[in-house]
Amino acid sequence: MSSETPSVVAAPALAAPALAPPATRAPSSDRGRRGRIGGTVLSSGEPMVWLTGGALTIALAMIVCLLALIVSRGLTTFWPAKLVQIRTAGGQMLLGEVTGRERYTPDSQMLAERPPADAERIRAAAAAGDGTVERRWLRTGNFDVAATHFQWIDEPLIVEETQPEWACLVERRSWGRFHGFARSMLVDGEPVATEPAAVWRAFDEHHAAARDRLRKRTRLAKHDLGAVSRRKNDARLDVIRARLSDGAGSPAHAAAQAELAREEVWETAENARVAAEIDALDKENARYQLLLATADGQEKLVPLAEIVRAYSANRLSWFDRLGVYLSRWGEFLSDEPREANSEGGVFPAIWGTVAMTLFMSLAVVPFGVLAALYLREYARPGLPVSVLRIAVNNLAGVPSIVFGVFGLGFFCYVVGVRVDQLLFPAELSEHTPTFGTGGLLWASLTLALLTLPVVIVTTEEALAAVPGSMREGSYACGASKWQTIWRIVLPRALPGVMTGVILAMARGAGEVAPLMLVGAMKSASELPIDGAFPFVHPQRSFMHLGFHLYDLGFHSQNSEAARPMVFTTALLLIAIVAVLNVTAVRLRSRLRKRFGVESV
Amino acid sequence: MSLGQSVDKPRAAPASPSEAHPQPSPPLALAPHPRSAPLASGRLASIALGQAVASVIHDSVTREDAVLHIEHFRLWYGEKQALFDISMPIPRGRVTALIGPSGCGKSTLLRSVNRLNDLIDTVRIEGQMRLNGDPTYGPGVDVIELRKRMGMVFQKSNPFPMSVYENVVYSLRIDGERNRRVLDEVCERSLRGAALWDEVKDRLHESGLSLSGGQQQRLCIARAIAAEPEVLLMDEPCSALDPIATGKIEDLIQELRGTYSVLIVTHNMQQASRASDYTAFMYMGRVLEYGATSDLYTKPHLQETEDYITGRFG
Ligand SMILES: Nc1ncnc2c1ncn2[C@@H]1O[C@H](COP(=O)(O)OP(=O)(O)OP(=O)(O)O)[C@@H](O)[C@H]1O
């Protein structure tokens, strides 16, 4: 080293005179001084501080903006606004919530499509101002009547604008919201109230009971009838199983067939009983109806049970609004989706997301930790291990859809089909795959594969950070290699492993692309974990918030109606990932405290 | 140091270790050497040239009953030889100190006793050690079992990330001991033995890492004596401690004397003279002189020993 140093110093010293001709002495010394000044500014580090700080600020600002957008839009979706009734110059009567405003420059082609009188008004307004016209984005509801949920209203066309006291917003199980006025409350087709106040009193009186009956009906239709058909299906599969194992006509087959016959008798009776019960509930519910009218007078008869929630928007106090807001959140978090996912709740998606993420963690942690243990503790360091490590790191960069393809091609179509052939031949003979199609298990394993590199890399780092003195201490006590790893190294590395799990969960919970191929569904009738034996159903397909978001935003027939839900769902997804992460971070800090590790 | 290494290098890179030592190593030098030993410079120079130099081992040592015999022990880190033909007995129930300048191979020798050097891939050894007559190197030796017969205390305290209690009974745990009574008893006995019991008896289930540095080191000593080792190895156990904690550990070593055979590395001459019965002076991978501590400090046979102890070189 010391022998090289002089030559390095000597080289510029020798080169300098050769490069600078004596004639240009003055300018060169000038240049030299400027160079020195530049050098001091650079060397003082100011520009680099600004550059690095600026980059960080920009990155943070973008993230903050994104979060702010999602949070503000997501949080305000459910807040009940006032209902505004607008009469336009064309004589249209509209009732709705103003959800946005903008100024635009009307162009002639657009105006040509409007009625001439309207076009004239808009043109005049634009000419009077700076050439732009303001318009409002009005959520009008009444999709069954108007075939649209939203409408642009040009400011110049508004002739009259009021906030009628009794304007009401009715959320229905189908067709979405209804904006209008309550005409009367009907029981058995007879009006029992016609004054708005009386109508709403009567509504409050009967609504809860009607909803209860509906809930009961749903439960009957889904659980009881479901259980009946499951039982019958099991009996049917038993017949097939008996035929496949003992042959047709064997005693076992005959016994199964007899059992199936008994089940069929029972099923008919049971179905009839449940159907009667449902019928009774339906009859009772059909007695209560609400007669509604739109702002322009079209009447609509709505059964009470069909109404999820109804309120007179312009009569609500702030606390009433808060009540509506919270009840909407409650519905969103705990209910099933309606109307092609654009309304109702996302409970199955939350459930699916959490279940999938937890399954994924359960799968990825043991594999990742074992692989990292081998790489760090057992493998002899050298070229093969380095290559392997680089390969693992690169695995993290493979596009996630590729993992999806692999999951579908390998887990579902190879492993799943084998499992079906072995364990579910009866189902397979009916062409209903059990594991041979997408499901929670395969989705979790696919994502586990996707997040494996993260866990391996962080675990390896954590293992490397365990001080050698601790290992030596353990060996000196006569511990074997595995005892040292199990009792000293792993506990000490646990917080670091948790870091890997956190990163893996953050990545896995938000991943959508591979899930589309291996089990996430637009809507799944059954939850992957529920109260039916054996409680965990890894073969079932499931709903996922990320996929739900994609489906809402890009696949609903009415994307305008779904748009508010997109932000709310995005907010929820972020919140769930955050909650999972915070839990893991908490766990990690407790582990750190316990094992006295400052930071890993 | 640098001179020694630069001269050493070409000699210490043989294809086979035996080539470095063409002449057979001399047997233990039993006869007490007169004061008229070769001049200090001459002996050091011949070491620097890589020649074999016989250890001067006092009679008092060889008269003792030895718990551990080190026999013609040599060790290489890759191509670089760190220990040269070391032969010495370690007396039973006594405290033996290893002194010598930094980098002379004290830790290496200590770690060779319980074969911790096996963990380093590049290490190669020749020679043998015998613990109570059992060879410690060789194909048939179970290293794990061997290490269980020894305890070791490191320079930097290294309590495990677990409770005080679990730290102490670690060596029993790995043997699968489950009996709570046995564990409790061993824990108390070891902690008392390490003079730590009174300070931690109320916090046995707190993390071992929550103790002070001195307490942590005594915890490591408790851990090392929990399995009642035949030899206790200590590598500069006090170097990271303040004088008071050092004093406590020195007192502790005094108390361990008689019960345990202790081999301790120290840089502190006073400590060696206070705490040890025997002292070996090492230099560049060789044991130069080995004898009763009082003899070595008052009337060493070698000029080099005297120079080192009085601080004239090293
Ligand atoms: N892991 C290792 N790999 C290669 N060489 C090593 C290794 N450990 C020690 N050495 C070398 O072996 C020689 C002896 O080292 P050792 O640690 O035994 O010295 P020491 O007497 O304990 O010194 P100190 O008093 O400073 O602790 C030194 O030259 C050192 O550089």
Ligand SMILES: [Mg+2]
């Ligand atoms: Mg040392």
